[in-house]
Amino acid sequence: SSHSLSQPEREGMFHRGPGLNLTSGQYTAPIAGYYAFSSTLHIVHREPRRKEQGRRGSRLRVLICVQSRCQHNSNLQTVSRLESSGDLFTISVSGPLYLQAGQYASVFVDNTAGSPLTVQSGSDFSAILLGV
Numbered sequence: 001s002s003h004s005l006s007q008p009e010r011e012g013m014f015h016r017g018p019g020l021n022l023t024s025g026q027y028t029a030p031i032a033g034y035y036a037f038s039s040t041l042h043i044v045h046r047e048p049r050r051k052e053q054g055r056r057g058s059r060l061r062v063l064i065c066v067q068s069r070c071q072h073n074s075n076l077q078t079v080s081r082l083e084s085s086g087d088l089f090t091i092s093v094s095g096p097l098y099l100q101a102g103q104y105a106s107v108f109v110d111n112t113a114g115s116p117l118t119v120q121s122g123s124d125f126s127a128i129l130l131g132v
Helices: none
Strands: 026-028 033-045 059-066 075-081 088-099 104-111 117-119 124-131
Touching (some): 033 059, 033 104, 059 088, 075 088, 088 104, 104 117
Antiparallel strands (some): 026 104, 033 117, 033 124, 059 104
């Protein structure tokens, strides 16, 4: 079964730095070049009351994608195992991405667990121009 990528409900809350649009949760490149992206999310994971067998191996992917094309090769991603329920855990992704002028990058959470996640305040997303 395919899981669609969805942005955290309160995504705009954890962006800082120039060039970030806080309402859309996107970073738009002012000029073409390589940018160093970094995002750290503090996430609370709540398991549904009834425990389902086979859910133990659920994973959480956090991606930084260009133009929302997460299936495309040009993305950064990290995968974390969801060990225990109810815990606050931190997941980080970082690396360089090439953006054309006017292209945007944004953070996505791919929640294969299907259980509710809350992105806490204190999470962040940043972009720095490395060079053209």
